[in-house]
Amino acid sequence: MTTKDFGAREGEQAVELPTKPDAGVYFIGRIHTPWKERKDCPRNARGSDAVCTVVLDERYRAGLKDVETCTHLVLLYWMDKAPRNLVLQVPGHYGAQHGTFALRSPARPNPIAMSVVRLIGIEDGTLSVVGLDCLDGTPLLDIKPYFASTDSVPEAVVGWHRRD
Amino acid sequence: MTTKDFGAREGEQAVELPTKPDAGVYFIGRIHTPWKERKDCPRNARGSDAVCTVVLDERYRAGLKDVETCTHLVLLYWMDKAPRNLVLQVPGHYGAQHGTFALRSPARPNPIAMSVVRLIGIEDGTLSVVGLDCLDGTPLLDIKPYFASTDSVPEAVVGWHRRD
Numbered sequence: 001m002t003t004k005d006f007g008a009r010e011g012e013q014a015v016e017l018p019t020k021p022d023a024g025v026y027f028i029g030r031i032h033t034p035w036k037e038r039k040d041c042p043r044n045a046r047g048s049d050a051v052c053t054v055v056l057d058e059r060y061r062a063g064l065k066d067v068e069t070c071t072h073l074v075l076l077y078w079m080d081k082a083p084r085n086l087v088l089q090v091p092g093h094y095g096a097q098h099g100t101f102a103l104r105s106p107a108r109p110n111p112i113a114m115s116v117v118r119l120i121g122i123e124d125g126t127l128s129v130v131g132l133d134c135l136d137g138t139p140l141l142d143i144k145p146y147f148a149s150t151d152s153v154p155e156a157v158v159g160w161h162r163r164d
Numbered sequence: 165m166t167t168k169d170f171g172a173r174e175g176e177q178a179v180e181l182p183t184k185p186d187a188g189v190y191f192i193g194r195i196h197t198p199w200k201e202r203k204d205c206p207r208n209a210r211g212s213d214a215v216c217t218v219v220l221d222e223r224y225r226a227g228l229k230d231v232e233t234c235t236h237l238v239l240l241y242w243m244d245k246a247p248r249n250l251v252l253q254v255p256g257h258y259g260a261q262h263g264t265f266a267l268r269s270p271a272r273p274n275p276i277a278m279s280v281v282r283l284i285g286i287e288d289g290t291l292s293v294v295g296l297d298c299l300d301g302t303p304l305l306d307i308k309p310y311f312a313s314t315d316s317v318p319e320a321v322v323g324w325h326r327r328d
Contacts, residue, residue, distance in 0.1 A: 024185025069323025159233025
């Protein structure tokens, strides 16, 4: 193994990934945001009020029926620019080592991001939403209705985040 | 196309999927629940208080550092028993037609489920959690910390669900 295998920063740890994937995903559309480079992206999804657009491929558009009745949606998307082999990371803005599964970092075995967004409107298979922090052109994997009854936990705490 | 291509129920509509996937996912562990068949699963994730277990593969376990400080987690998992080509569906318990992206049905182009769970404890790479409704043996894709600041929206409404 080279130094690179252990990640770019001291305190990071990489693992050897399986030789082949277990299943395949389709990119069903693209997300368009104002941010062309990683350094321009807001720190997190509440860091900007920018209206972003989600363009669903023609083939899937019938699946949007009734989505316009939702105030909020869950979007899943593919963060294909990040390494997938890190299990311990030292994010620059925290400066401390954390496990990958305690972070929302794009670097993870399956680089699937989850964002809760507010729906502004839908026209011709294009959704206008607020609440994203990803790069322009990010591939879309899924759109789901956000149910407060199962998805909202106002009292949830991430203990390490309070301490850092 | 045969009738089967249009789904099992009247009012359902299927599309032709791309001939090959755009990216691959790794199954990073397995979820164990009391439910061995689809008919036994609770209707949704608040339908049972059963403690379920999430067994992470050895190779990724270092990634759990600090996860124990989280009260709630987002789990992503792969619902590999459902058809991926339906864009309009008529779920049995609603009896009305809805778009796939207005539903949390396992039938969707990328069968990735998202559940918010309460963490009970972690031991030897196995997480005990409450808030799942999936089949025993379901493949795990990701574990994320749940941040109330970005993930909790108590006022969110799914309009069609109120009406049905």
